[in-house]
Amino acid sequence: MDYGLKPLGREKLWLWLMLAPTLIGLIFGTVGSLLATLALSLFNWDLINSPQWAGAENYIQLFQNKDYIEAFVNTLKFSALYVPSVVVISLLLAVLLNRKIYGVGFFRTVYFLPTVTSAVATALVWNMIYGKETGILNFLLESLGFAPVCWLCTDNAMLSVVIVNVWGAVGEGMIIFLAGLTAIPRDYYEAASLDGANEFQQFFKVTLPLVTPSIFFQTLISAINAFQAYDYIYMLTRRGQGDSSVPVAVYSIYRNAFHFFRMGDASAQAIQLALLVAVFMGIMFWWERRYVVYE
Amino acid sequence: MSKSLYKTLLDVLAYAVLLFGALTMLVPFLWMISVSFRVPAEQFSRNIIPNPFTLQNYFDLFEDLPNQAFLYLTVNSFKLSILAVIGQVLTCAMAAFAFAIVKFKGRDFLFALLVATLMIPPQVSLIPNFIIFKYLGWIGTQLPLIVPAFWGGAFGTFLLRQYFLTIPRDLVDAARMDGASLFDIFWRIYLPLSKPAVAALSIFVFKDAWNDLLHPLVYLPTDMQKTTLTVGLAFFQQQLQMGGKFTVLMAGAFLSILPLLVIFFIAQKQFIEGVALSGVKR
Numbered sequence: 001m002d003y004g005l006k007p008l009g010r011e012k013l014w015l016w017l018m019l020a021p022t023l024i025g026l027i028f029g030t031v032g033s034l035l036a037t038l039a040l041s042l043f044n045w046d047l048i049n050s051p052q053w054a055g056a057e058n059y060i061q062l063f064q065n066k067d068y069i070e071a072f073v074n075t076l077k078f079s080a081l082y083v084p085s086v087v088v089i090s091l092l093l094a095v096l097l098n099r100k101i102y103g104v105g106f107f108r109t110v111y112f113l114p115t116v117t118s119a120v121a122t123a124l125v126w127n128m129i130y131g132k133e134t135g136i137l138n139f140l141l142e143s144l145g146f147a148p149v150c151w152l153c154t155d156n157a158m159l160s161v162v163i164v165n166v167w168g169a170v171g172e173g174m175i176i177f178l179a180g181l182t183a184i185p186r187d188y189y190e191a192a193s194l195d196g197a198n199e200f201q202q203f204f205k206v207t208l209p210l211v212t213p214s215i216f217f218q219t220l221i222s223a224i225n226a227f228q229a230y231d232y233i234y235m236l237t238r239r240g241q242g243d244s245s246v247p248v249a250v251y252s253i254y255r256n257a258f259h260f261f262r263m264g265d266a267s268a269q270a271i272q273l274a275l276l277v278a279v280f281m282g283i284m285f286w287w288e289r290r291y292v293v294y295e
Numbered sequence: 296m297s298k299s300l301y302k303t304l305l306d307v308l309a310y311a312v313l314l315f316g317a318l319t320m321l322v323p324f325l326w327m328i329s330v331s332f333r334v335p336a337e338q339f340s341r342n343i344i345p346n347p348f349t350l351q352n353y354f355d356l357f358e359d360l361p362n363q364a365f366l367y368l369t370v371n372s373f374k375l376s377i378l379a380v381i382g383q384v385l386t387c388a389m390a391a392f393a394f395a396i397v398k399f400k401g402r403d404f405l406f407a408l409l410v411a412t413l414m415i416p417p418q419v420s421l422i423p424n425f426i427i428f429k430y431l432g433w434i435g436t437q438l439p440l441i442v443p444a445f446w447g448g449a450f451g452t453f454l455l456r457q458y459f460l461t462i463p464r465d466l467v468d469a470a471r472m473d474g475a476s477l478f479d480i481f482w483r484i485y486l487p488l489s490k491p492a493v494a495a496l497s498i499f500v501f502k503d504a505w506n507d508l509l510h511p512l513v514y515l516p517t518d519m520q521k522t523t524l525t526v527g528l529a530f531f532q533q534q535l536q537m538g539g540k541f542t543v544l545m546a547g548a549f550l551s552i553l554p555l556l557v558i559f560f561i562a563q564k565q566f567i568e569g570v571a572l573s574g575v576k577r
Contacts, residue, residue: 136326
C-alpha cells in the first residue's frame with residue numbers, strides 16, 4: 001500500500017513520539033515478554049536466589065506433575081463443554097430474535113447484562129444460588145420433586161462453573177450472530193419460501209451456510225476465552241488454602257508464579273498455554289479455508 | 296396445518312424460549328438486589344420481596360468495613376479505570392493515526408506485528424512484567440496497573456485505525472495545503488471527528504479495568520484500603536465464609552456493578568455496536 005502523508009523535517013520526530021508508547025508496549029508488554037517468558041521457562045528461579053539453568057527440565061516436569069496434568073485436562077474439559085454451549089445457545093437466541101419479534105430491544109439488553117457487569121459481583125450471587133441447603137436452585141429442584149444437588153462440591157463444580165460462564169457469555173455471542181444474520185439479504189428467504197422451503201429447511205439451507213463466518217469468529221473467541229477462564233473459577237471454586245476444586249491451567253500458572261514463586265514452572269506452563277492457543281488457531285484457520293463461506 | 300397457524304405456533308415457541316432465557320439472565324441480578332434490602336435474619340429466605348424492607352445494609356457497608364474501606368475501594372476503582380481510559384485512548388489514537396495516515400518505513404510490518412500480538416495470551420506477559428515491576432519496586436503500588444495502560448494496545452489501535460481510515464483523505468490534503476503539521480491534523484481533525492470510535496473504546500477499556508480481578512490481585516497489597524472493588528469484594532466474601540451477613544455483601548456487589556449499569560443504559564448503542572463491529576470487521 002502506498003497511501004499516506006510524508007512527514008516533513010522535524011515531523012519525523014513527532015511521528016516516532018506518537019509511536020513510542022506502542023513500541024514500548026511491544027518491547028515490555030507483548031513481544032518482549034513472550035521472549036522473556038520463553039527464556040524464564042529454561043531456568044529455575046524463586047526471585048530470591050539467582051536463577052539456575054534448567055534447560056528443558058521444566059517442560060519435562062510438566063508431563064510428570066500430576067497437579068498440572070489435572071489442571072490442563074480441566075482446561076480442555078472446560079473448553080469442550082463451554083465452547084459448543086456458547087456457540088449453539090447464542091446462535092439460537094440470535095435466530096429467535098431475528099424473527100422480527102416484539103421487544104427485541106428488551107431481550108438484547110437483558111441478555112447483554114452479564115457481559116457488562118463484573119464476574120466477581122455476579123459470582124457472589126451465584127454462590128448464594130448454588131448453596132446446598134439455602135440456595136434457590138435446590139429450592140426449585142426440591143419443589144419440582146428432585147433431590148437437592150451439591151452444586152459446588154468437587155463432583156459437580158466443573159458443570160456449575162461452566163453454566164455460570166456460559167450464562168455470562170451468550171449475550172455477546174448473540175450480538176455477534178445478530179450482526180451476521182441481519183447481513184443476509186431478505187430476498188434469499190423469499191426465494192427459498194417461493195420454492196416451498198419451510199422455516200427449518202430455510203435455517204439449514206440458507207441461514208446456517210451464510211452465517212458460517214460468525215460461527216467461525218464466535219468459536220475462535222469462545223475458545224480463547226475458555227483457555228483463559230479464571231474469574232468465575234476463582235470466585236466459585238477457591239478453597240481455604242488458596243487452591244481450587246476445579247484448577248485450570250491459568251489457575252496453576254498464577255499459583256506457581258505468585259504463591260510458590262516457581263517462575264520457571266509457571267513460565268513453562270504459560271508457554272504451553274500459548275502453544276495451545278496457537279495450535280487451536282491454526283486448526284481453526286485451516287477449517288475456515290475449507291468450510292467458511294464468504295460472499 | 297395452515298401456514299399462518301404454523302407461523303403463530305413458532306412465534307409462541309420463540310417467545311417461550313426467549314422469556315425463559317431472559318428470566319435466567321435476570322434472576323441473579325434480581326436476587327442480588329432483593330437480598331441487599333433484607334434484614335440479616337432473612338438472608339436465605341426464598342421470598343424475593345424483602346420483608347421487612349431495609350436500607351441498613353447500605354449504611355453497614357460504609358460503617359462495618361473497617362476504616363471506611365468501601366469508600367477507598369470505590370475511589371481506587373474509579374481512579375484506576377479512568378486512568379486506564381485516558382492512557383489507552385491517547386496512546387492507541389496516536390499509534391492508530393500514524394498507522395492510518397502517515398507514510399513511513401516499516402509501517403506495514405509494525406502494524407502486522409502489533410495485530411499479531413492479539414494472539415498472545417495475557418498470562419504470558421504477566422510473569423516477566425511482574426519481575427520487572429518487582430525490580431523497580433512497584434509491587435504493592437498502583438503503578439503496575441497504570442503504566443501499562445499508557446503503552447498502547449493492539450485492540451484499541453486496530454479499532455481506531457479502522458475508523459480513521461473511513462475519514463475522507465481530502466480533509467488531510469486541504470489541511471496540508473494550509474500548512475497544518477502532522478500533530479495539528481491528528482489533534483484538530485482526526486480526534487474530533489472520531490468521537491464514536493473513541494467513545495466505544497473508552498467504554499470497553501473502562502469496563503475491563505473496572506471488572507479486572509487478576510492484575511489487582513497480583514500487584515496491589517492485600518489491604519482493603521489500597522485495592523480495588525473487585526478484589527475487595529472477593530476478600531470480603533472470604534471473610535464471610537466463617538459466618539456473616541450476606542445481605543451486606545450483596546449491597547456491596549450491587550453498588551459495584553451500578554456504575555457500569557448506568558454507563559450501559561446511557562451508551563447501550565455504542566456498547567452493542569462496538570461488540571458487533573469487532574465481530575464483523577475481524
